[in-house]
Amino acid sequence: MTLRSWGLQALAPVLACLAWWSLAAGALEAGASAYTIALGVALLADVELWRADLRRRTPVGALRVVIPLELVGVALLVVVPCVQAVTSSVLHAAVVLVLGVLVAGWGALTRVRRRVVTGSLVVLVAVVLLVGVPLVALLPGWGGAAVWVLVAGVGFLAVLAATQLERGRTAVRTTWQRWGQDSSGWE
Structure with a gap:
């Protein structure tokens, strides 16, 4: 932080993610979501650090470079719980709902519209899963x-x-x- 080096700052979330992965692999009986959510959070933290660095050095238009990485980070947060909501338990859709609310709240706090929209879309997907998956289970009977x-x-x-x-x-x-x-x- 004191050197103001983006590369060194971006290394911190990656190391935290690797530490979590080693804990999840050794001590926890964690599923795939423990790994992808940690990776998504690390990627979003790096995106936010990169955005702060770009804001300091370049005009606002240059911030568009980080949008694909931000969307990949949000996708990493929710993809495994979405799949688990369909394959194992609909309760995983509640995790997707909470993650969507957190992303939308993060967008409101940082005043970034696309984050609010992305979080709202994730919440919509979670609601569809919460309603649709139990209905599909009823159809064969x-x-x-x-x-x-x-x-x-x-x-x-x-x-x-x-x-x-x-x-x-x-x-x-x-x-x-x-x-x-x-x-x-x-x-």
């Missing part, structure tokens, strides 16, 4: 009229969702225009 009632219910929900999306589009468009005119420090 149903037959006859129950399937038609389910199809009618899903159709009704789709019409409701489309109506709400149309209302939401207007609200999002208005908010997006307001953010564009009055960015007040948002990236």
